[in-house]
Amino acid sequence: MKKRVATCGEQERTDGEDLVTQNTNQTCETIADDEDEEFSHPIPWRKIEAEGLDCDHGLLFTKEEADRLFSRLEEEVEYFAGDQAKVQLYGKLHSIPRQQATYGDEGLMYSFSGVHLLARPWTPTLEYIRDAVTNATGQTFNFVLINRYKDGHDHIGEHRDDERELDPTCPIASVSLGAVRDFIFRHKDARVGPKKRQIEPVKLELAHGCLLLMNSPTNTYWYHSLPIRKKVKTPRINLTFRRIIRSRQRSDIKNK
Helix, strand or coil: EEEEEEECCCCCCCCCCCCCCCCEEEEEEEEEEECCCCCCCCCCEEEECCCCCCEEEEEECCHHHHHHHHEEEEEHCCCCHHHEEEECCCCEEECCEEEEEEEECEEEEEEECCCECCCCCCCCHHHHHHHHHHHHHCCCCEEEEEEEECCCCCCCCEECCCCCCCCCCCCEEEEEEEECEEEEEHHHHHCCHHHCCCCEEEEEEEECCCECCCCCCCCHHEEEEECCEEECCCCEEEEEEEEEEHCCCCCCCCCC
């Protein structure tokens, strides 16, 4: 393995007054394998910044490769059903408006909103995408949460990925395949309450084959969501790669 340094600084496209971005040049390290040239070309990163928000955005896969990966995931991924396809709100279970699955290293479990999801073993396609993300970012990941949105009616509400088992030093790497969808960040102090502040939301379009890195401290201060978009008629698969710290998992449930 050798390290390769790439200078990055493409401009983020402005899309309306609610898009807050600051474009800067930065140096990104990517890892290239001398024996495997599949991911040897560093991707051009676009820096997205606001108060307490630090993200990097770029195109990881060409359309042809993204098409192929989407088709393979449609065949390989097994989504949860029954109570595992629900979340707990105010003590009651509610069906989620999307499909979910978790994959990763043996024994890993992810807990959120009253559900506890054990990782299935990596599939060949998920390993391929994970390795592409690692080679583009220099970060390693041991778990992926997959959300499948059948069309623009499927969505996810505002939330933060701040569960205790997540490694706070590792960014969350979000890969998008399929339909283009809006992705919105909202600062926690701009949501509700008497001390609500006037902080503009940050809106992105997540395209087919793109990679979004949510770096620390983004998930401390900003909620994010994928809102309903009724005009979207085709499916989207989102893969969020994470690093789970085994010692922080819920000891009372992780072996069940």
